[in-house]
Amino acid sequence: xxxxxxxxxxxxxxxxxxxxxxxxxxxxxxxxxxxxxxxxxxxxxxxxxxxxxxxxxxxxxxxxxxxxxxxxxxxxxxxxxxxxxxxxxxxxxxxxxxxxxxxxxxxxxxxxxxxxxxxxxxxxxxxxxxxxxxxxxxxxxxxxxxxxxxxxxxxxxxxxxx
Amino acid sequence: xxxxxxxxxxxxxxxxxxxxxxxxxxxxxxxxxxxxxxxxxxxxxxxxxxxxxxxxxxxxxxxxxxxxxxxxxxxxxxxxxxxxxxxxxxxxxxxxxxxxxxxxxxxxxxxxxxxxxxxxxxxxxxxxxxxxxxxxxxxxxxxxxxxxxxxxxxxxxxxxxx
DNA sequence: TATTGTTATACTCTATAACTATA
DNA sequence: TATAGTTATAGAGTATAACAATA
Numbered sequence: 001x002x003x004x005x006x007x008x009x010x011x012x013x014x015x016x017x018x019x020x021x022x023x024x025x026x027x028x029x030x031x032x033x034x035x036x037x038x039x040x041x042x043x044x045x046x047x048x049x050x051x052x053x054x055x056x057x058x059x060x061x062x063x064x065x066x067x068x069x070x071x072x073x074x075x076x077x078x079x080x081x082x083x084x085x086x087x088x089x090x091x092x093x094x095x096x097x098x099x100x101x102x103x104x105x106x107x108x109x110x111x112x113x114x115x116x117x118x119x120x121x122x123x124x125x126x127x128x129x130x131x132x133x134x135x136x137x138x139x140x141x142x143x144x145x146x147x148x149x150x151x152x153x154x155x156x157x158x159x160x161x162x
Numbered sequence: 163x164x165x166x167x168x169x170x171x172x173x174x175x176x177x178x179x180x181x182x183x184x185x186x187x188x189x190x191x192x193x194x195x196x197x198x199x200x201x202x203x204x205x206x207x208x209x210x211x212x213x214x215x216x217x218x219x220x221x222x223x224x225x226x227x228x229x230x231x232x233x234x235x236x237x238x239x240x241x242x243x244x245x246x247x248x249x250x251x252x253x254x255x256x257x258x259x260x261x262x263x264x265x266x267x268x269x270x271x272x273x274x275x276x277x278x279x280x281x282x283x284x285x286x287x288x289x290x291x292x293x294x295x296x297x298x299x300x301x302x303x304x305x306x307x308x309x310x311x312x313x314x315x316x317x318x319x320x321x322x323x324x
Numbered sequence: 325t326a327t328t329g330t331t332a333t334a335c336t337c338t339a340t341a342a343c344t345a346t347a
Numbered sequence: 348t349a350t351a352g353t354t355a356t357a358g359a360g361t362a363t364a365a366c367a368a369t370a
Contacts, residue, residue, distance in 0.1 A: 084346090
């Protein structure tokens with residue numbers, strides 16, 4: 001029959017595409033004076049201003065120390081301030097400065113523009129279908145690693161994808 | 163103003179998925195004693211044993227210096243040898259050692275197993291559709307900084323093979 | 325002079341472990 | 348003791364610039 005379907009593995013394809021997208025996105029954000037992690041952190045802060053750093057790190061799927069590292073840079077750049085919360089002085093309340101707010105708006109505009117460009121010529125149905133498959137790929141990658149190393153008893157009650 | 167309950171931008175979705183896939187793939191390759199760049203380099207070497215490092219780097223979308231960096235590690239680990247080609251002593255001929263060959267086989271098995279797991283529950287049609295969209299996303303990200311039907315000189319005759 | 329590849333250096337993102345400070 | 352966060356350190360991956368060797 002036709003051609004040998006010898007397509008690259010789907011994981012490699014996603015990964016390669018992501019690399020291209022990530023670089024282009026990084027360039028777009030850099031032109032707006034930011035970077036991908038800074039943008040993601042600003043976004044998370046906006047959506048959940050009273051979260052703790054631990055929860056933010058979980059949300060961003062990075063370690064607390066990694067988040068601290070980025071926050072240090074953002075504080076040095078004058079985008080945020082950190083002070084201890086009065087009611088629980090272990091947690092640090094993070095606040096956007098005026099400059100941080102401006103950066104958020106700039107980066108949001110750059111991200112929106114980038115996304116508009118990205119999806120040009122792609123229908124909503126196609127995008128929705130891709131999202132579905134991406135979800136399943138992520139599930140397949142994460143769950144069910146290997147018989148060994150698993151040792152995970154089948155006892156989940158609240159494993160909501162998405 | 164805007165209605166916030168939107169889906170995340172498609173670029174972010176691809177990027178986030180890729181992060182999950184990449185980490186899982188990295189773990190799978192690490193269990194087989196490798197890493198993603200090493201696997202990709204081994205694969206490229208197998209497919210094109212007589213290429214130059216410059217072409218390999220282009221193919222892998224990394225810089226020559228980056229490739230040298232990885233090759234140094236692979237040589238240190240006994241996976242490859244490098245010697246100058248007799249007919250053009252500027253180019254280095256890269257050869258897999260026996261150990262490199264064994265590593266290739268191990269990593270190939272791990273990659274195949276990972277991919278099998280990854281695509282479980284996803285139909286061939288779905289995968290094909292995703293590939294198509296991924297291609298277009300990469301094109302949109304790379305080219306056409308502003309696609310407002312701007313100057314697209316009609317000079318391509320073979321834009322989309324399928 | 326052009327091409328091939330390496331070295332030196334540094335940056336970004338991430339991680340682990342040990343630590344401080346609160347509770 | 349447990350929790351929130353930081354510091355110190357390291358490592359992987361990448362990049363740029365200057366360089367050496369060869370043509």
